[in-house]
Amino acid sequence: MHRYIPNTDTQRQEMLASLGMQHIEELFADIPAQVRLNRPLDVPRSHSELELMTHIKALADKNLGATDYVCFRGAGAYDHYTPSIVNHMLLRQEFFTAYTPYQPEISQGTLQAIFEFQSMVCELTGLDVANASVYDGATALAEAAMMAGNATRRSEVVVSGTVHPEHRAVLETYGRTRDMTVKVVPHKAGCADMEALRLAVTPITAAVILQSPNFFGVVEDLSGAASIAHAAGALLIASVDPLSLGLLKPPGELGVDIAVGDGQPLGVPLSFGGPYVGFMAASQKLLRNLPGRIVGITSDTAGQRAYVLTMQTREQHIRREKATSNICTNNALVALATSIYLTVMGKAGLREVAEQCVSKSCYAYAELLKTGEFEPAFAAPFFREFVVKSKRPVAELNQGLLTHQILGGYDLGQDYPDLQNHWLVAVTEKRTKAEIDHLVRKAVQ
Amino acid sequence: MRKATKLIFEQSVAGRRGYQLPPLDTPTVNVSDHYPADVLRTQPPGLPEVSEIDAIRHFTALSQRNYGVDAGFYPLGSCTMKYNPKINEDVARLCGFTNSHPYQPEELSQGILELLYKLDQMLADVTGMARMSLTPAAGAHGEMAGIMAIKAYHRHNGQQQRTKFIVTDSAHGTNPATAAAAGYETVEVKSNDRGGVDLNELQRLMGPDVAGLMLTNPNTLGLFECDIVKIASIVHGGGGLLYYDGANANAIMGITRPGDMGFDVVHLNLHKSFSTPHGGGGPGAGPIGVKEHLVPFLPRPIVEYDGTKYYFDHDRPLSVGRIKNFYGHFLVLVRAYAYILSMGPEGLRHASETAVLNANYMLHKLKTRFDVPYDRICMHEFVLSGQRQKNQGCSTLDIAKRLLDYGFHPPTVYFPLIVKEAIMVEPVETEPVETLDAFIDAMLRIADEVETDPDLVKHAPYSTVVGRLDEVKAVRQPVLRYKEAPGTDASAAHPTRPTTPSPMAPAGKAII
Numbered sequence: 001m002h003r004y005i006p007n008t009d010t011q012r013q014e015m016l017a018s019l020g021m022q023h024i025e026e027l028f029a030d031i032p033a034q035v036r037l038n039r040p041l042d043v044p045r046s047h048s049e050l051e052l053m054t055h056i057k058a059l060a061d062k063n064l065g066a067t068d069y070v071c072f073r074g075a076g077a078y079d080h081y082t083p084s085i086v087n088h089m090l091l092r093q094e095f096f097t098a099y100t101p102y103q104p105e106i107s108q109g110t111l112q113a114i115f116e117f118q119s120m121v122c123e124l125t126g127l128d129v130a131n132a133s134v135y136d137g138a139t140a141l142a143e144a145a146m147m148a149g150n151a152t153r154r155s156e157v158v159v160s161g162t163v164h165p166e167h168r169a170v171l172e173t174y175g176r177t178r179d180m181t182v183k184v185v186p187h188k189a190g191c192a193d194m195e196a197l198r199l200a201v202t203p204i205t206a207a208v209i210l211q212s213p214n215f216f217g218v219v220e221d222l223s224g225a226a227s228i229a230h231a232a233g234a235l236l237i238a239s240v241d242p243l244s245l246g247l248l249k250p251p252g253e254l255g256v257d258i259a260v261g262d263g264q265p266l267g268v269p270l271s272f273g274g275p276y277v278g279f280m281a282a283s284q285k286l287l288r289n290l291p292g293r294i295v296g297i298t299s300d301t302a303g304q305r306a307y308v309l310t311m312q313t314r315e316q317h318i319r320r321e322k323a324t325s326n327i328c329t330n331n332a333l334v335a336l337a338t339s340i341y342l343t344v345m346g347k348a349g350l351r352e353v354a355e356q357c358v359s360k361s362c363y364a365y366a367e368l369l370k371t372g373e374f375e376p377a378f379a380a381p382f383f384r385e386f387v388v389k390s391k392r393p394v395a396e397l398n399q400g401l402l403t404h405q406i407l408g409g410y411d412l413g414q415d416y417p418d419l420q421n422h423w424l425v426a427v428t429e430k431r432t433k434a435e436i437d438h439l440v441r442k443a444v445q
Numbered sequence: 446m447r448k449a450t451k452l453i454f455e456q457s458v459a460g461r462r463g464y465q466l467p468p469l470d471t472p473t474v475n476v477s478d479h480y481p482a483d484v485l486r487t488q489p490p491g492l493p494e495v496s497e498i499d500a501i502r503h504f505t506a507l508s509q510r511n512y513g514v515d516a517g518f519y520p521l522g523s524c525t526m527k528y529n530p531k532i533n534e535d536v537a538r539l540c541g542f543t544n545s546h547p548y549q550p551e552e553l554s555q556g557i558l559e560l561l562y563k564l565d566q567m568l569a570d571v572t573g574m575a576r577m578s579l580t581p582a583a584g585a586h587g588e589m590a591g592i593m594a595i596k597a598y599h600r601h602n603g604q605q606q607r608t609k610f611i612v613t614d615s616a617h618g619t620n621p622a623t624a625a626a627a628g629y630e631t632v633e634v635k636s637n638d639r640g641g642v643d644l645n646e647l648q649r650l651m652g653p654d655v656a657g658l659m660l661t662n663p664n665t666l667g668l669f670e671c672d673i674v675k676i677a678s679i680v681h682g683g684g685g686l687l688y689y690d691g692a693n694a695n696a697i698m699g700i701t702r703p704g705d706m707g708f709d710v711v712h713l714n715l716h717k718s719f720s721t722p723h724g725g726g727g728p729g730a731g732p733i734g735v736k737e738h739l740v741p742f743l744p745r746p747i748v749e750y751d752g753t754k755y756y757f758d759h760d761r762p763l764s765v766g767r768i769k770n771f772y773g774h775f776l777v778l779v780r781a782y783a784y785i786l787s788m789g790p791e792g793l794r795h796a797s798e799t800a801v802l803n804a805n806y807m808l809h810k811l812k813t814r815f816d817v818p819y820d821r822i823c824m825h826e827f828v829l830s831g832q833r834q835k836n837q838g839c840s841t842l843d844i845a846k847r848l849l850d851y852g853f854h855p856p857t858v859y860f861p862l863i864v865k866e867a868i869m870v871e872p873v874e875t876e877p878v879e880t881l882d883a884f885i886d887a888m889l890r891i892a893d894e895v896e897t898d899p900d901l902v903k904h905a906p907y908s909t910v911v912g913r914l915d916e917v918k919a920v921r922q923p924v925l926r927y928k929e930a931p932g933t934d935a936s937a938a939h940p941t942r943p944t945t946p947s948p949m950a951p952a953g954k955a956i957i
């Protein structure tokens with residue numbers, strides 16, 4: 001007997017008898033003997049709850065993360081504040097133990113939550129339509145590139161080197177499989193190189209791809225990139241930080257055709273990288289090219305307003321090999337977390353968080369420069385995250401900071417050979433002045 | 446309790462707040478000094494303005510308009526809606542996991558890496574594979590990663606001419622969609638009269654232009670492919686590889702393994718067989734496992750152990766590349782790890798045996814009143830046809846909707862596509878026989894109702910918060926987002942009058 005399996009041996013025997021059988025083995029007669037496993041699986045013995053918690057807690061305690069260290073590392077995963085209610089709501093079984101809302105009469109909660117999520121994504125991005133979410137920011141970007149390929153019937157994308165290196169890597173993986181060429185244009189002083197982008201775009205370019213704020217934290221010239229893309233009949237895809245959109249102009253107002261991004265900054269814990277949630281929004285004309293689930297409003301037989309999965313003729317379970325994507329999942333529960341975050345923070349809160357990030361990151365930047373140990377790397381304005389050039393190798397600098405319980409910035413030399421000794425420092429609203437001052441003191445030792 | 450719920454936007458009151466941040470303790474930077482004017486918003490985003498209690502009430506009300514496994518039976522075929530153990534939620538929320546940064550040094554992440562490494566080994570043994578990649582975010586993502594690995598393998602061996610992938614006519618929609626998304630032409634192999642792959646047809650389709658076959662076993666009819674060894678031999682004989690869709694792995698844990706059946710690549714849906722919650726549609730996790738010859742092509746990075754420390758191996762020159770940022774849905778993987786440790790080897794086998802017994806028990810009792818297209822011993826799920834009831838005036842959809850009134854989540858319907866009026870039932874092992882009996886009783890009563898009072902069934906459900914929906918209208922007049930009517934107070938714009946979505950899309954304004 002196992003605690004998760006309620007039928008007793010007696011009940012099992014009675015059930016077998018009702019089938020005219022005596023042994024459970026008889027149910028597996030269709031499985032050829034030569035493919036049967038004739039030994040127990042090589043996994044640990046069954047653990048009780050007490051043993052399980054002790055064992056896994058010991059594994060958890062071996063990690064030292066943003067609880068134990070003051071975190072100035074970002075690079076796509078940010079240590080922001082999460083209101084308590086987010087987790088409380090996620091623990092409601094009606095949300096987390098439900099399946100995809102294919103039976104709308106008993107799934108109005110999930111469906112309405114997704115509708116609200118789509119609406120919030122549209123509000124943040126300034127675009128017309130959004131899907132119910134995808135896995136994360138990187139796969140959202142890859143899906144957007146494939147979507148642009150389908151919409152334009154073109155076979156290459158031009159991506160700025162200022163896009164997150166891992167997002168570009170995922171894009172290249174998808175591109176290789178789909179015979180979509182991915183051209184990378186190196187950065188210029190921390191920004192997308194507009195002149196090089198213009199030269200890279202060709203008549204087969206499906207999309208130009210930028211990230212803003214980019215991997216270096218720099219706010220990019222999206223409207224400039226839109227002109228370049230549109231002049232060539234290509235789309236502009238922008239990967240955006242949803243938190244920054246409390247302050248920054250929405251991509252839809254800057255000529256962006258598809259905006260994607262990762263919802264992690266909106267109340268999703270660092271979680272060693274996942275699960276997060278990717279969002280995708282687009283202009284109206286691209287609706288039928290959007291991958292993934294979409295919820296719409298309709299009415300029931302009594303005329304009540306109700307929510308339902310719609311536009312499903314784009315999707316794999318209807319269209320099979322002709323679907324816009326193979327994606328099935330949306331990361332509904334994480335999308336719900338971001339909706340709850342945006343609900344409690346609201347108009348004013350999102351702006352205040354974003355403003356605090358600006359003030360605190362500007363303070364840290366100025367204080368680091370004052371030490372004389374760091375030089376400015378790029379001139380363009382940044383959001384929450386900035387790059388400075390260190391006199392010492394970043395690996396050595398970060399190793400020293402660890403001894404003071406500080407998780408220092410990201411070492412850009414890992415991904416950009418031309419940016420050795422360049423340090424990408426993230427300062428969220430959670431960092432106090434005292435913590436920043438501590439960083440600055442210890443960074444010069 | 447379950448009254449209609451306004452959208453959160455419609456509950457907004459200007460100036461209301463649900464948050465408080467600490468006062469800014471560094472000098473205030475004026476954003477208009479920091480940024481040029483043309484990059485700043487001129488209008489705030491139309492987010493709601495509500496208090497904390499408003500938010501709590503709203504999302505609680507939404508949750509009450511939902512149905513989860515904890516509320517009742519969820520025999521959704523191909524979805525394995527088993528109980529989600531609560532201890533797994535607790536361990537996934539330990540701060541050593543939730544507060545770890547994906548780029549923190551490996552020496553500070555040894556517990557996480559150890560867990561990933563051990564989970565990899567456990568899943569490899571469950572599937573009979575050499576190595577896993579735990580990165581894929583979901584089943585379809587695992588399929589994509591697996592098909593990419595197969596493609597990379599063929600390319601590496603100079604077999605670029607293999608441009609087709611075979612899928613079965615009973616396959617999940619993701620199979621042909623994935624093969625197509627990976628740049629393959631899909632070819633469909635038909636099922637035979639026993640619900641299995643037609644071997645002659647497979648032999649005919651197999652050739653030097655075929656990269657492989659995607660197969661689910663037990664298949665989507667809930668039937669084990671008895672000819673699996675011959676199938677593998679035909680595909681391998683033609684130079685192709687076999688891909689195992691692990692959606693139905695809950696039937697076979699500890700009993701047989703895809704690796705032993707001859708499959709080269711497998712994905713598992715941890716949100717199915719390994720009890721991680723479905724979350725209303727995600728996040729799941731879809732690790733893939735491969736045989737030795739495909740290990741070099743696995744997505745990067747993978748976790749290795751050198752005898753003293755665990756580390757990420759990024760240096761994998763033949764790898765298909767990165768398929769996701771960071772390392773997959775880590776907290777989902779923690780839950781699956783906890784599940785395997787809770788079950789142990791006997792528990793996993795016991796789970797599969799019980800799932801199969803439960804399915805056969807139900808099939809046996811239901812086939813008295815419903816058609817069974819393939820009357821064989823089933824595995825963990827079975828497929829009925831509602832054709833008899835359709836002839837009596839009620840479709841499978843009607844039956845599904847009527848089940849809602851009996852308090853059950855309906856089975857999967859109209860899938861697989863090769864069965865008319867399909868009703869696909871997967872009872873799982875975590876349900877007691879009393880629940881199975883109650884569901885059987887409801888199905889039999891509905892079969893009676895179809896005969897005696899078909900209108901009752903045709904207009905069901907009657908007990909849910911909304912009745913049947915006009916899905917055509919949702920497509921023809923798409924309203925896919927809330928938009929505040931210009932010049933109106935959002936709180937006054939709530940469309941409780943239910944007939945049309947017009948309050949959200951005033952006349953003269955473009956409806957999105």
